[in-house]
Amino acid sequence: MSEQAHSQTGATEAPTAGAATDDETLIAVENLKTYYETDGLRSNDPVKAVDGVSFEIERGETLGLVGESGCGKTTLGRTLVRLETPTDGQVSFDGTDVSTLSGDDLKAWRQNAQIVFQDPESSMNDRLTVGKIIREPLDSYEWKTPRERRARVRELLDLVGLRSEHYYRYPHQFSGGQRQRIGIARALALNPDFVVLDEPTSALDVSVQAKILNLLEDLQDELGLTYLLIAHDLSVVRHACDRIAVMYLGNIMEIGDTERLFTDPANPYTRTLLSAIPTPDPTADRERIPLRGSPPSPQDPPSGCPFSTRCPMTVRPEEWDDLSEELWDRIDLFRTVLRERARGADTLGTRVRRTIGLDDPAADFEEIRESTFGDVTVPEAVAVEVDETERRLADGGEPAALAYLQDRFGSDCDTNLPAAHVVDDSGRTSRCHHHREDVAGLDEPTSARPDR
Numbered sequence: 001m002s003e004q005a006h007s008q009t010g011a012t013e014a015p016t017a018g019a020a021t022d023d024e025t026l027i028a029v030e031n032l033k034t035y036y037e038t039d040g041l042r043s044n045d046p047v048k049a050v051d052g053v054s055f056e057i058e059r060g061e062t063l064g065l066v067g068e069s070g071c072g073k074t075t076l077g078r079t080l081v082r083l084e085t086p087t088d089g090q091v092s093f094d095g096t097d098v099s100t101l102s103g104d105d106l107k108a109w110r111q112n113a114q115i116v117f118q119d120p121e122s123s124m125n126d127r128l129t130v131g132k133i134i135r136e137p138l139d140s141y142e143w144k145t146p147r148e149r150r151a152r153v154r155e156l157l158d159l160v161g162l163r164s165e166h167y168y169r170y171p172h173q174f175s176g177g178q179r180q181r182i183g184i185a186r187a188l189a190l191n192p193d194f195v196v197l198d199e200p201t202s203a204l205d206v207s208v209q210a211k212i213l214n215l216l217e218d219l220q221d222e223l224g225l226t227y228l229l230i231a232h233d234l235s236v237v238r239h240a241c242d243r244i245a246v247m248y249l250g251n252i253m254e255i256g257d258t259e260r261l262f263t264d265p266a267n268p269y270t271r272t273l274l275s276a277i278p279t280p281d282p283t284a285d286r287e288r289i290p291l292r293g294s295p296p297s298p299q300d301p302p303s304g305c306p307f308s309t310r311c312p313m314t315v316r317p318e319e320w321d322d323l324s325e326e327l328w329d330r331i332d333l334f335r336t337v338l339r340e341r342a343r344g345a346d347t348l349g350t351r352v353r354r355t356i357g358l359d360d361p362a363a364d365f366e367e368i369r370e371s372t373f374g375d376v377t378v379p380e381a382v383a384v385e386v387d388e389t390e391r392r393l394a395d396g397g398e399p400a401a402l403a404y405l406q407d408r409f410g411s412d413c414d415t416n417l418p419a420a421h422v423v424d425d426s427g428r429t430s431r432c433h434h435h436r437e438d439v440a441g442l443d444e445p446t447s448a449r450p451d452r
């Protein structure tokens with residue numbers, strides 16, 4: 001998203017999702033959190049799989065959910081259909097808060113919201129016939145009479161492109177695509193309004209993928225279904241979804257109209273993700289944006305913007321405006337190297353060795369300095385900070401060195417969660433401090449930054 005477009009739309013902070021629900025809205029999610037409790041050796045902190053997301057899904061639409069493995073997509077999908085209990089926040093379904101339902105109320109509501117899994121095999125009992133598998137939800141809800149249930153199963157087989165004689169066969173007698181059709185039939189048995197499709201085509205051959213996606217599209221038209229489509233294949237979501245939500249470390253970084261998001265991504269994380277898609281045209285002028293470092297642990301996410309530790313476009317404090325892009329990039333790399341080392345050093349063995357003086361955290365500092373800054377000119381003002389970092393590292397290890405670097409080179413990106421800003425006239429939102437009016441936009445040279 002260009003800064004020009006931001007200023008046209010004002011890049012204003014988005015109203016809280018859920019505040020403006022109307023007849024069009026089927027699902028309104030507000031500040032939803034799903035944490036998993038742990039009793040790990042390293043930390044007892046919960047895994048913050050979904051960490052405060054707000055969005056809406058309109059009736060009849062397909063919202064795509066993308067992001068790296070482990071960012072919380074499945075957990076979010078499972079929470080929406082209440083296979084997971086939210087830790088906090090609200091999910092309204094057709095105007096009713098379903099986040100706190102339990103017992104019979106929850107069971108009754110669950111008919112409305114179903115899930116199709118990536119791997120139909122693991123979600124099916126191979127000893128049951130296809131008819132029995134599809135009938136399971138009807139039996140569990142004691143839907144009408146047994147005769148009507150059998151008729152419903154035949155209707156569902158037909159709906160998903162299978163034949164009624166398949167009723168008495170077993171799942172292993174079917175191909176992957178056919179097994180996914182069985183999974184879809186079972187999910188639709190109770191006539192839900194909303195279906196989470198969790199990577200429904202990832203386990204299938206490319207030729208079969210298209211057929212399943214077409215089937216899902218036809219079913220949506222015929223039955224008026226609303227979908228959340230979780231996928232890591234961005235070409236699948238581009239084709240199939242009205243809007244896309246881009247997730248990173250339990251947060252939604254950008255959400256909005258599919259085409260606009262693909263052609264003009266507003267968030268640095270979306271840009272990074274899209275830049276990794278191979279283009280059919282090798283001469284196309286698109287630069288791959290490398291993703292530095294490894295994803296932070298959802299048990300210990302960064303305190304500011306979730307993407308801050310890997311973002312190639314962090315806000316630069318005014319004090320360092322005059323540094324070249326290259327040098328700023330090296331400072332960023334320097335912080336990444338120490339962060340990665342901090343993770344490696346966080347073992348009992350290292351902690352013990354350090355306590356008894358057998359491990360000097362600054363022993364290889366010269367090597368790090370040389371490989372990070374060796375081929376660039378480092379002005380005195382930066383050199384003294386690097387020297388001080390070495391002292392802090394020797395005295396207090398990586399945490400002390402990182403805290404110092406954050407203090408000297410950090411910005412709001414390190415300390416404050418960015419608000420969701422509206423970035424275009426379709427209502428797309430993006431979480432990034434660069435959308436603030438008092439901060440230089442992503443495509444603006446830093447020297448154009450207004451006074452703060």
Ligand SMILES: Nc1ncnc2c1ncn2[C@@H]1O[C@H](COP(=O)(O)OP(=O)(O)OP(=O)(O)O)[C@@H](O)[C@H]1O
Pocket residue numbers: 036037047048049067068069070071072073074075076232298
């Ligand atoms: N039952 C659980 N208990 C503890 N942690 C869990 C549990 N399920 C998931 N997690 C953790 O929660 C985080 C989010 O996982 P989730 O499966 O939702 O991500 P994802 O984006 O769907 O990943 P993938 O694309 O690989 O399926 C991960 O760190 C994962 O290890």
